[in-house]
Amino acid sequence: MFDLHGKTALITGAGQGVGAGVARVLAAQGAGVAVNDIDKDRAEETAQAIREAGGTAYALPFDVTDLDAVLDAVRGFERKAAPVDVLVNNAGNAGAGAFRPTPFRQSDPADWRRFTEVNLFGVMNCAKAVLDGMAARGHGRIVTIASGSGVIGQAIGVSLYAAAKGGAIAFMRHLAIENAADGITANTIALGLIDPAASGREANHTREMAARLPVGRIGVPDDPAALCAYLASDEASWITGQTLHLNGGSYTS
Ligand SMILES: NC(=O)c1ccc[n+]([C@@H]2O[C@H](COP(=O)([O-])OP(=O)(O)OC[C@H]3O[C@@H](n4cnc5c(N)ncnc54)[C@H](O)[C@@H]3O)[C@@H](O)[C@H]2O)c1
16 A cells, blocks of 8 residues: 555544544554544544554544644644644544434434534634644645535435535635645545444444445445545645545446
8 A cells, every 4th residue: 555654644533433444544554643532532442452553643632623622632742743744534423323314304403513513613623723734844635534425415314414524525625726735635535334333333224235336335444544545645646626435336426
């Protein structure tokens, strides 16, 4: 895969599921990783597992929706450890089975804000924390894990989630344009269904869902992690502002 030695990557929401997979794979490629999660114990667990496998990892718990907390944590980490070369915005309040699908007409307005806070503002807060440093160094990689639902309408009851993910996709496109001249790339992964077992959730109906996908299987965290390793690499300097659909072959446009 791609050589990430000498790079430092911050992965948000990496205490379990997709984020933990991304942290593990980036560390295996040689990156030092800052493992963020709102849940301190989970962040430490992922970091510990990476260290036991011979990698370099630090737990960096904070809530991505709290800008002051994000700025404090990232500044402290950069002072004590290393500048962040790669940011993977993975923290989100939804993966398969993470919430009960609710049509918009039945939705609680408090949830409109809740979905937007983590899936869109969380991305902005973390980008804000790393961008000035990346621009000063003339190099940076930002990857956001969004969802196919941010681009296409398919499932019923995910409009709040889709709106926030769609906002993140649009934000990332413009981040790419604004920062390309400073050597910073910004790309988004519009992710399809990942095995809920990776997040400790029940794997209901996954066999039927897998059968509907051209490749015949649902995803595992290593699938988005491999794409993150590429997007984080020096070789990926000519890809920016893109939304890459990673979903086992579902038609998306
Ligand atoms: N799993 C899927 O099928 C799937 C599909 C499409 C997109 N995604 C996206 O991929 C990302 C990861 O999904 P997952 O299924 O691994 O999720 P998950 O729920 O298993 O893990 C998310 C992690 O983020 C942490 N987190 C939540 N809010 C946070 C906050 N405010 N600050 C810091 N950490 C926070 C949680 O504690 C948790 O450990 C999410 O953005 C999700 O929307 C997942």
